Amino acid sequence: MDVAALRASGARAVLMTPAHQFPTGVVLDGERRRDLLAWAAAGGLVLEDDYDAEHRYDRAPVPALRALAPEGVCYAGSVSKLLAPALRLGWLLVPRRLREPVVEAKRYADLGNPVLAQLVLARLMDSGELERHLRFVRRRHRRRRDAMLRAVAGHLAGARVHGAAAGLHLTVTFDGAAFDDTAVAGAALALGVKTHPLSWHRLRPGPPGLILGYAAGPAGEIEEGVAVLGRALREHLQDHRH
Amino acid sequence: MDVAALRASGARAVLMTPAHQFPTGVVLDGERRRDLLAWAAAGGLVLEDDYDAEHRYDRAPVPALRALAPEGVCYAGSVSKLLAPALRLGWLLVPRRLREPVVEAKRYADLGNPVLAQLVLARLMDSGELERHLRFVRRRHRRRRDAMLRAVAGHLAGARVHGAAAGLHLTVTFDGAAFDDTAVAGAALALGVKTHPLSWHRLRPGPPGLILGYAAGPAGEIEEGVAVLGRALREHLQDHRH
Structure with a gap:
């Protein structure tokens, strides 16, 4: 702003x-x-x-x-x-x-x-039930966020994580890279993992990126999903190597 | 149409x-x-x-x-x-x-x-509960409609009832009369009985009238409400006699 x-x-x-x-x-x-x-x-x-x-x-x-x-x-x-x-x-x-x-x-x-x-x-x-529920999901989201941060570090080489420790998603960019994030998101979707390519939300050109939600599944699924995403990304880069 | x-x-x-x-x-x-x-x-x-x-x-x-x-x-x-x-x-x-x-x-x-x-x-x-409920309220509305028809005949001299035996309201007009149906509805409301004056819904001039809902209360209340309405109408006509 x-x-x-x-x-x-x-x-x-x-x-x-x-x-x-x-x-x-x-x-x-x-x-x-x-x-x-x-x-x-x-x-x-x-x-x-x-x-x-x-x-x-x-x-x-x-x-x-x-x-x-x-x-x-x-x-x-x-x-x-x-x-x-x-x-x-x-x-x-x-x-x-x-x-x-x-x-x-x-x-x-x-x-x-x-x-x-x-x-x-x-x-x-x-x-007071809503407040109790909020405390419960806040702890759960925090665990899932931590699991996703570990998985991103392990499986998405070159990914930089953005934003505060808040919300229900991570945004990552691949700052040095040049690839089509929409194609990678499409390939991951074909393997059962849904993400938003950052291009969908861009007003100005910039590095490729992905938006990854972590609220809906347990830590094991998050780890597995990010691994699949990493595979899709590596295969895309291999197929489009100059 | x-x-x-x-x-x-x-x-x-x-x-x-x-x-x-x-x-x-x-x-x-x-x-x-x-x-x-x-x-x-x-x-x-x-x-x-x-x-x-x-x-x-x-x-x-x-x-x-x-x-x-x-x-x-x-x-x-x-x-x-x-x-x-x-x-x-x-x-x-x-x-x-x-x-x-x-x-x-x-x-x-x-x-x-x-x-x-x-x-x-x-x-x-x-x-099937909805169908059972419909049969129940249809019988109840029919009884309430009949109660209102009797009450209109007994308390609202000169009222003509319009429309099919359907819906949740009666429309009555006072065809030979000339009075302000909005004023009568206002007087009745002050006595605790709410109706729509027909003038609210008219596109063209015509005789005064009232719209009377019968679905919300039992027969005794309907009888009582129409009696109050009749009193409000008679008092209005008396006050505005030429």
Whole structure:
């Protein structure tokens, strides 16, 4: 986030994931945070998508921007990464002046959300079960992340890992190399291992890379998956050697 | 539905509730049905909102237009009137040629619907429980409708009842009278009885009227509510006598 460029653009609102950017895994911190909040205080609106802030493994999660500037930030949270995306449950904390227009726009958009899942979530929150679940998956994700880091070091020669110890995925780039990451991801998929090639998410050219999720399977599967990926990568490089 | 006017308009699609129009309670039948289907066969698209077709009390429900012209009708069903609107569950049956664009538009609109309520509904359907529930509420609604018809005859002098023996509401008009149905509905609401004044739904001028729901309460409450409404109407007429 280049706040000077944002200021120069004249945009009135900006969509951000300050706690954890996908796919780079970068956390907005320190000076940029302060700079962005100054822009908001001068009349800008930050849409803060806090989609997986609770998954931080090395320290306490960064506080939400919303907590520092409730009238300059429209905060969106979700249980998609915490319970399941198929619940379609999330929430907005909207600056006071925007509350009524947002409620009205939402009503016309969908006539409201199913109430049963919301009641169940409220019960999970009240009872402390959600907090217990979060502590459980945070420990589990941390173990799986560590397993993936070991597997990447062992099987993906030249891979550089990006981002904070957070979220549910690793992004790796192969900085010195020149190969088609989409072809490698395709070859790995044919062998049963699904990843995102970094090219899918690039706005500017750069080194090839892969996005690797570690939340869905146990450490053994992660090790095996990354090994398969390493094989696919080596075979691709061999086939396309000059 | 004036199909000649529809044809002349050049419109490519029309939204209909052929089984039961709100608020008139009219059922699209016979010649108009055939005429509309001929228009669809010539390339028109009917969006059939079948929102409460299962609530027919005097005979079997009219078959859906969709059953007669699957490629000319986009059918929408819902459990809003059968179980609860707060479940936000419904379905579309789309002509084959429109299936992919509709699925894609829906995906971009909302990223999909919550899956748990859908699984519960599928279980209710498979097990026959939904059909049993429908038979139960159909009998109950029929009793409540009869109670309301008696109460209207006893308490609302000059009221004419419209529409088929279907749905969850009655529409009544006061054909010889001239009074402000919005004011009467407001007075009744102040006494605890909520109705829709027909004026809210009118596109053209016409006699005053009221829309009376009977599905939500037992016969005794319905009788009492209509009595209150009759009192509000008489007092309004007395206050505004020329």
